[in-house]
Amino acid sequence: MQKELLTALHTQRSKLVLKIENSRFMIGKEEFAPFSAEMHYFRVNKRYWSYCFERIRKAGFRIVCTAIPWNLHESPPGSFDFTGNSDSRKDLVVFLELAREFGLKVIIKPGPYIDSQWHNGGYPDYIFEMQEVLARDAQGNLIPLSANGNSGARKPSLGHPRFKSQVKKYFNNLAEVIKNYAFPKGPIFALQLDHQSEGDLGPFAADYNLDSVRGPYSLFLQKKYQDLKLVKSVYKEKWKSFEEALPPKELLVKNPADLVKYFDWLEFKEEWTEKYLQSLKETLQENEISIIFFSNWSGHEEILPQVSQAVLESDQIRSTGVARWNDDFWLLERQLKYWGGGNFPWITEFYCGNSSSNPAEHRKYFPVTPAATKFLYTLALSSGVKAFNFHMFVERDHWYDAALGLDGSIQPNYEMITRLMQLNDRVPVNQLQSTARVGLALYRPYLWYRRLSTKYPFDYFDDLQRIFSGVSRDLSYLKIDYQVLDLEGSNFENCDLIFVPSAEFMSQAVQEKIVNLIKFGKKVILFGQVPVWGPDFKKCVVLSKFLKIKSVSDRQVAEVEDKQRCFLAHLLGYLKKSGKGSKEIMWHQNKCVATRTASGKGVGYFFSFDFTSHKNPVKLLFLEELFKENKIYPAGTTSELEVDLKIQKFDNSYVLYLFNPTGSFWNPKPENKKDVIVKLDTKRLGLKGSIKLLELVNGETIKTSANELASGLNFSLGEFDSRIYLIGK
Structure with missing residues (x-):
């Protein structure tokens, strides 16, 4: 009956227009540029809301965004107030009514976790009194909710039935209010599910609450392996049933095949997070909230989000990113280029100002100037990002250098952001197209291995990361634009040349994909070690057979040469030819370190050394000639x-x-x-x-x-x- 009701609701609403088209929001009969200004109603005195809305409109915005803190609206426990009866800060209803009066559409971030330096990230205190619902690390210890652990709050176990019951109660009460203000009845048209769910916790940091994890983990293994004997042989365990399966608590690796259980654990954690977000979405849909749903993910060196974009989009949950201040220009650019390459390139946490526990003091030494705001915005724009939520547009506690003060007063970044919004009047931002024909590929199982923080059995992963970073720098030095793409999820349609990190394990599907890219005329530059296994550590030599090469590991700093030049480089090993068709192109002491394999118009290169320049002019010239050879030229x-x-x-x-x-x-x-x-x-x-x-x-x-x-x-x-x-x- 419930499914029939949801189907009827979706059928009815599918006749109404709420969609993303041509990188714009289509809401009802109107088209909206995807730019929003974030303002937290509960942190701004009610008397200033109108001033803020007026100046938000004058700056060029037609969309506002706000977080909704669970613990503010459910206080005392069991009593929900969204109309400000007990506290004017709680008057979400008037905020939404006022937004409608000003002609503003609304994006909401109701959590249940909102972070934003709000008490407990929005979780009510009573959650932490329920010891059974709290997450545990591998040693059974409670986990601090925040990175600094100062609040004393502990992270809840997202899959615990009692915690999910409390979240559902909160969402049910919230939905009773917002369904009258959600599309098509009102201004709310998009909603963020949670905030950076599970964060960047290490593999053994969470979650070992067995009431939450044991059942889903057993089902995950049963679905993946089906045969108990098979999983026992892989895991080297004596379980009598799948129900006895427990997640690994520490890294014990004697041979490569021992990594399988840890990769499974990390894959399970990703699937678990995806299912948690899906459950939040389903709860809202059951309450007649059927709008645009999205998730938000933090930036880190490996770039890929906690859950695959393709997986979430199959659940009709969009993935969005973060743009915050970073002195490492090239890392920041790589992160932005990853998000700029999505189907709808949306940064829902574009820093307008900066967070701080002591804003007045922080501003003295780390001011966010209008020039800095322009730099970050134009870098994101040049990276392909087309949708921005300015976080925070209106000041709040633990924040400084926003565009507007807490009383709606204009601050230095206001004029700059107004000018940035006026770009839309001069160029069609949603139609800007990249001229990049080079792609940098990311592979999720390599992210898993790096998260295990181990040098054994593969001691060259830091080298792969250094080369990947170096390629982006060298492309910048040579003024050649590039894209950052997911190796498993992208078809590389707009790439002529693709850089791919390669370790001794890579799935058969991905190896076949690389071979097909070369056969279809792409130029692929692989670097690292030639794969001999899949991530299950069963033999898989698709690439090796196609390129007709094998790797021999030997890490050292040595002189590398071709017929024209020589230079020092970090070697990862040597390459041995295993058949005709592969041409040696570089050597160290007569041992091959680079090959070239042609297939029709396509070419596959393999480098077993760090070929990036590190500003060495000889190496940079080598790369420039390599690009010219493959008809890649700077603009x-x-x-x-x-x-x-x-x-x-x-x-x-x-x-x-x-x-x-x-x-x-x-x-x-x-x-x-x-x-x-x-x-x-x-x-x-x-x-x-x-x-x-x-x-x-x-x-x-x-x-x-x-x-x-x-x-x-x-x-x-x-x-x-x-x-x-x-x-x-």
Whole structure:
């Protein structure tokens, strides 16, 4: 009966328009640019809401976003107040009514965990009094809710039946209120499920609450292995049934096959998180809330989110990312490029200002200037991001340098963000297309191995990460744009050249995918060790047979050479040919360290050393020639190595981005200017005659010509300075 009711509801609402199309929100009969301003109603005095809404509208926004803290609205326990009867901070209803009056659509983040430096992240205190619902680490200890552990709160076990019952009670009560304000009845059209669920906890940090985990873990193993004898042989356990299965508590690896149980555990944790988010969504749908649902994931060095985007999208839950301040320009760019490559590139936590336990003191040493806000925004835009939620647009406790103060007063970042919003009037942001033809591939099982933090049995994973990072830097140095893509989830349709890290294990499906990419005319550069197993550590040599090579491990720093040059590099090992068709192209003391295998128009390269430059001009020249050999050319050049250049296109026009990532985000010295000569390949871009460069934020206009652009124009850029020019007639 319940399924029939949900089906009827979805059928009815499918006749109404609520969708994402052409990187815009289609709500009812209106189209909305995907830009929102976050304001927490419960942290801003009610008398200032109208001032804030008015200035949010004037800044160019038609969408507001807010968190909803569970523990504020259920106080005392069992008593829910969303109308402000007991406390004006709780008046969610008036906030939504006022948003409707101002013509604003609304995105909500009801948790149950919201973080945002709010007490317990929104969890009610009584949750922590229920000892049985709290998560445990491998030793049975409680786990601090926050990274610093200062609050005294402990992380709940998301799968515990009693915890899920409390969450359902909260969502049921919330839904009774918001269903009258949710699409199609009201302004709410999108909802974030939880906040960075499970976070970046290590593999043995959580969750070992057996009341939560044991049943689902047993079912996971039963579904995957089916035969108890098989799982016992793999795990080397004496279980009499799947119900006796317990998750691994510490890393004990004597041979590669021992890793299987740990990979299974990490895969289970991902599936468990996905099912938790799905259960939250289903609870809301049962309460007639059927809108756009999304999840939010933090950034880390390995970039991939906790749960595969493809898996969540199959559940109709969109994955979204975070953009926060980071002095490591290239890591930040890689993270943004990953999110910029999605079906709907959405950053739902784009930092407007910064968080701090002591904002006044932090602002003195780490100010977020309008120039820094512009830098982060234009970098995200150049990386393919098309949708932004400005977090926080309105100040709150534990925050500084937002666009508006707690009383709605205008602060320095307000004018800058207003100008950034006006970009939409000058260029169709949703239509900007990358000119990148190079892809950097990420592989989830390698993320699993790095999370285990072990050097055995594969001691070269730090080398793979260093090479991956180095490739992105070298592409930036050579002014060649790139994409960051999931090896398992992407079809690499828009890539001509793809970089792929390779370890001794890789699934048969992925190995076959790489072979097919080469056969279909792609150029693939693999680096590391040639795979001999799948992630189950059964023999799998698809790539080895196709490339006709095998690896021999031997890590050392050594001189590498080809017929034209030689340079020092970190070796991961040697390559041995195992048949005809593979051509040796680089050596160390007559031992092969790089090969090239052609297949029709496609080519597969394999490097068993760190070929990235680390600013070595000889190695950088080698890479430049490798790109030219594969017909990968930059759209332009700059006279300064670290000044980055990007080009995007729309219709017959182009947008030029310039970034100077030297110095610090926090304390850039504008007086430290770099005079940079920028040249564009005007012939390749099809630019002719007189040209005007219009800086889309500060309005600077440069009148020039295609010939002058080809010969070189001088630009003066300060530390962490950015420019965005529309190239037109």
